[in-house]
Amino acid sequence: MRLIKKVLLQSALILVVGAGLLGCSVEEKPQGDKVLLVSFDGFRADYLSKADTPNFDKLVEQGVISEGLIPIFPSKTFPNYYAIATGLYPENSGFIGNSMYDTTMNARFTMGDRDQVENPAWYGGEPIWNTVEKNGKKAGTMFWVGSEAPIQGMRPTHWKPYDGSMPDSARIDSVIKWLSYENEKEVDLGTVYFSFVDSRGHRYGTDAPEVKEAIQRADDLVGYLMEQMEAKGLSDNTNLMIVSDHGMADVSRERIVVLDEMINPEDVEMIEYSPSVMMNVKEGKLDEVYSSLKANEEHFKVYKKEDIPERFHLKGHPRVPEILMVADVGYTINAREYFDRREGYPSGGAHGFDNQAPEMHALFVAKGPDFKSGYKMRPIENIHLYSMMAHLLQVQPAKTDGDLDSVKVMLKGN
Numbered sequence: 001m002r003l004i005k006k007v008l009l010q011s012a013l014i015l016v017v018g019a020g021l022l023g024c025s026v027e028e029k030p031q032g033d034k035v036l037l038v039s040f041d042g043f044r045a046d047y048l049s050k051a052d053t054p055n056f057d058k059l060v061e062q063g064v065i066s067e068g069l070i071p072i073f074p075s076k077t078f079p080n081y082y083a084i085a086t087g088l089y090p091e092n093s094g095f096i097g098n099s100m101y102d103t104t105m106n107a108r109f110t111m112g113d114r115d116q117v118e119n120p121a122w123y124g125g126e127p128i129w130n131t132v133e134k135n136g137k138k139a140g141t142m143f144w145v146g147s148e149a150p151i152q153g154m155r156p157t158h159w160k161p162y163d164g165s166m167p168d169s170a171r172i173d174s175v176i177k178w179l180s181y182e183n184e185k186e187v188d189l190g191t192v193y194f195s196f197v198d199s200r201g202h203r204y205g206t207d208a209p210e211v212k213e214a215i216q217r218a219d220d221l222v223g224y225l226m227e228q229m230e231a232k233g234l235s236d237n238t239n240l241m242i243v244s245d246h247g248m249a250d251v252s253r254e255r256i257v258v259l260d261e262m263i264n265p266e267d268v269e270m271i272e273y274s275p276s277v278m279m280n281v282k283e284g285k286l287d288e289v290y291s292s293l294k295a296n297e298e299h300f301k302v303y304k305k306e307d308i309p310e311r312f313h314l315k316g317h318p319r320v321p322e323i324l325m326v327a328d329v330g331y332t333i334n335a336r337e338y339f340d341r342r343e344g345y346p347s348g349g350a351h352g353f354d355n356q357a358p359e360m361h362a363l364f365v366a367k368g369p370d371f372k373s374g375y376k377m378r379p380i381e382n383i384h385l386y387s388m389m390a391h392l393l394q395v396q397p398a399k400t401d402g403d404l405d406s407v408k409v410m411l412k413g414n
């Protein structure tokens with residue numbers, strides 16, 4: 001009895017001393033106990049300066065804004081949503097493009113193919129909703145890339161197959177309901193996704209009045225969201241993060257790279273498309289195709305798989321094809337036949353360019369009990385957000401390419 005008491009006392013002492021030594025306040029328990037992750041697809045970092053955005057302004061004033069959320073390469077939608085969810089670069093998650101081919105599976109992934117979208121074999125790593133559920137907490141995804149597949153044999157407590165026709169306010173209503181249930185269905189992590197800013201950017205280009213209108217519509221939704229959070233008492237216990245997957249750059253028929261002027265398009269099989277073209281080459285033709293492209297390297301960069309720059313964190317995955325071409329910002333790569341069949345193509349905007357290009361940088365705004373107030377921060381990489389969410393939710397994180405240290409300066413007490 002006495003011995004047990006002594007051991008207990010010692011353990012308590014170790015705990016106290018341990019906590020003191022850690023010192024760093026990020027180790028303290030966060031004030032908030034919920035996280036709401038909102039994403040506006042294709043919302044470029046500088047879009048907030050293109051329109052009147054009173055609701056975003058309020059958030060920025062009371063919370064944190066980053067000069068830009070740096071996407072992973074390629075700066076396309078699916079790979080970036082999955083990088084935010086897992087904290088992994090594509091070479092570690094396997095999610096290397098919007099379109100992929102896997103030799104072992106002998107299968108092709110495209111965003112419109114439901115069977116593949118729901119096939120967990122494409123999705124490596126551990127998405128944050130699995131981490132949450134494994135720790136005895138709950139997650140609800142009102143659309144997020146990966147949430148439709150039973151990754152590691154699991155799914156979020158609440159999830160919906162993607163339905164582009166679902167009204168935006170209804171998406172907010174659903175996730176607010178999940179966060180504020182007073183029963184075993186109540187979630188700790190909620191996500192919401194909106195596509196319209198991206199669609200407008202693609203169709204009209206970044207300076208169009210239609211994009212300005214979309215930015216204002218996003219701002220109205222943020223206003224509605226804040227109202228609903230306040231009404232349900234979520235403002236004080238929920239850390240809200242509003243992000244985007246990538247930015248947007250204007251493209252034009254004046255800026256094109258025609259493959260046929262350099263190689264025979266019949267010699268290659270395109271797996272992923274402009275502006276980051278990934279292709280396999282007919283047997284025995286690799287050196288010839290690469291040399292011709294390299295000799296004509298204007299308005300793009302070309303790499304053999306093994307020479308892809310380290311900073312793209314891409315080449316280590318078996319799904320990466322033999323050749324990568326990356327168009328300069330604003331340029332479009334394709335075969336002659338493709339351009340010929342489409343008058344006026346390309347126009348509007350595109351993304352998928354080098355992720356260091358400022359045009360590809362995305363939105364990051366956050367507010368909540370654990371975020372500093374009125375704090376502006378340098379650009380941050382999106383692979384760190386998983387670590388921050390895991391910290392805010394007090395769940396044991398999986399191994400990732402990101403870390404909390406790179407972003408914790410935006411949290412109170414740091």
Ligand SMILES: [Zn+2]
Nearest residue numbers: 042077198202
């Ligand atoms: Zn897009």
